[in-house]
Amino acid sequence: MGFPDRIERTISVPQPPEKVWAAITTAEGLGTWFGHQATVDLRVGGAAQVTWDGKDRHELRIERLEPPRVFGWTWAIFGLPEDDPRRTYVEFTLEPDAAGTRLTVVETGFAQLAGDEHTRAYGGNAEGWQKELDELVDYLNAGA
């Protein structure tokens, strides 16, 4: 099956975990390597805004914060409408190793895109709206 739910990558960098932690949790870091600009409210439940090229913007909702080891957040899924509630979860794990830091990033939740239950609910809503709008049109036509 060619459908990943999960993306996982591990890299090794020669810097200590504290330095890597700053790069992935501060506005300066996230606004440099990840996006082009960022603001960070660094607490569980806090939000980080990352902007690309001054227009494409993502909001990260911070879920796990265990300095300097675990940083987890959710964000919207690429390509879905802005008001779609589904998000994927991204977790960075930092482990000191002989060379510096072993950094693992895991993003999970892509499978929910095919979630049947949600699809049904969502499709139901979309169709419900279409019916409502048709009724509104009928109502307006009748009154005009």
Added chain:
Amino acid sequence: MPERDQEAVAHEVFAALADPTRRDILAQLAARGPATATDLATVLPISRQAIAKHLGLLTEAGLVVAEPGERRRVRYRLHSAPIQVAQQFLAALARDWDSSLDALRRHLGA
């Protein structure tokens, strides 16, 4: 359990989207809402018959749904569920963590 295998759904979606006329039809339905083959023939540069043929294929792929109605007045509407299945595949590709992690490495090295 999904009714159809995800892989089969994605295959049909991508096959349907590979044709530019079918992309135009879907784009019209997305932008303007449900329409008949005749409506679509007035805005697209192909015949009503050709559009009807494409609509048949799109219906089989589950991408459009025919509303009940008298034959010539059947309206077709976009059905997004199969697209969301295909999007699962696209979303994972679009994340591109490799580029981000390369950038992080460069950032740390600077």
